[in-house]
Amino acid sequence: MPDRPAEQNQSMSRGLAVVTGASSGIGAATARRLATEGFEVLAAARRRERLDELAAEVPGIRAVTLDVTSAESVAALAASLDDVAVLVNNAGGAIGMEPIERADTADWQAMYDTNVLGTMRVTQALLPALERGAGGHVVVTGSIAGHVVYEGGGGYTAAKHAATALVETLRLELNGRPVRVTEIAPGMVRTEEFSLVRLRGDAEAADRVYAGVENPLVAEDIADCIAFAVTRPAHVNIDLLVVKPLAQAAAYKVARS
Numbered sequence: 423m424p425d426r427p428a429e430q431n432q433s434m435s436r437g438l439a440v441v442t443g444a445s446s447g448i449g450a451a452t453a454r455r456l457a458t459e460g461f462e463v464l465a466a467a468r469r470r471e472r473l474d475e476l477a478a479e480v481p482g483i484r485a486v487t488l489d490v491t492s493a494e495s496v497a498a499l500a501a502s503l504d505d506v507a508v509l510v511n512n513a514g515g516a517i518g519m520e521p522i523e524r525a526d527t528a529d530w531q532a533m534y535d536t537n538v539l540g541t542m543r544v545t546q547a548l549l550p551a552l553e554r555g556a557g558g559h560v561v562v563t564g565s566i567a568g569h570v571v572y573e574g575g576g577g578y579t580a581a582k583h584a585a586t587a588l589v590e591t592l593r594l595e596l597n598g599r600p601v602r603v604t605e606i607a608p609g610m611v612r613t614e615e616f617s618l619v620r621l622r623g624d625a626e627a628a629d630r631v632y633a634g635v636e637n638p639l640v641a642e643d644i645a646d647c648i649a650f651a652v653t654r655p656a657h658v659n660i661d662l663l664v665v666k667p668l669a670q671a672a673a674y675k676v677a678r679s
């Protein structure tokens with residue numbers, strides 16, 4: 423039971439935050455954290471059951487089914503929203519570690535579709551709602567892979583570089599309008615799914631990514647950075663936060679015991 427009347431909760435709300443890719447990892451942690459920061463949170467993803475569990479567990483979170491690769495799904499979400507304070511474009515991820523000479527076109531297309539076009543679709547559709555009221559904030563979960571390249575990362579680094587280009591272009595195009603634009607670029611974050619999906623379900627290979635690394639980042643560390651960016655005063659725009667664990671000096675320079 424809420425300990426305050428509904429009207430009072432609403433008046434204390436920081437507004438609506440939409441988080442894509444909210445069914446696990448950084449997205450789920452961000453949904454939880456923004457709810458505790460006083461946002462009304464719409465947790466969006468394809469896997470509805472996971473979202474329903476999250477919404478049942480955390481007051482202030484509602485679930486909505488969203489496929490960022492579908493224009494229809496994105497349009498349906500946008501049609502249901504009036505005023506959005508924060509959009510966290512978090513849906514995305516990596517598929518495969520093959521060198522370019524053996525890369526699979528379908529993997530690259532899928533990575534571009536979620537990490538880049540997904541962000542474009544959702545941002546474009548929600549911009550009117552983001553501009554309404556007190557203005558809005560577009561956050562993109564990028565990656566250090568959007569700023570450097572590494573062997574075996576071709577498709578993912580290409581997609582994340584494109585996501586970074588999207589963020590920087592969007593900030594230029596929205597200049598003078600009341601919408602902040604922020605990229606959070608994580609390095610090594612240990613989540614239940616990122617490396618497992620990237621390595622096509624090979625759990626041992628996924629574990630090796632983090633082997634001997636003292637304290638890789640966790641999803642809550644990135645949620646913390648997102649919460650920081652979106653709770654600054656409205657005139658303060660955090661352009662980019664690059665966030666790595668202490669053990670990681672560069673994409674492939676990682677201290678291991």
Ligand code: 8X3
Pocket residue numbers: 564565566567575608609610611673
């Ligand atoms: C995840 C970071 O180093 O695997 O976005 O590209 S990395």
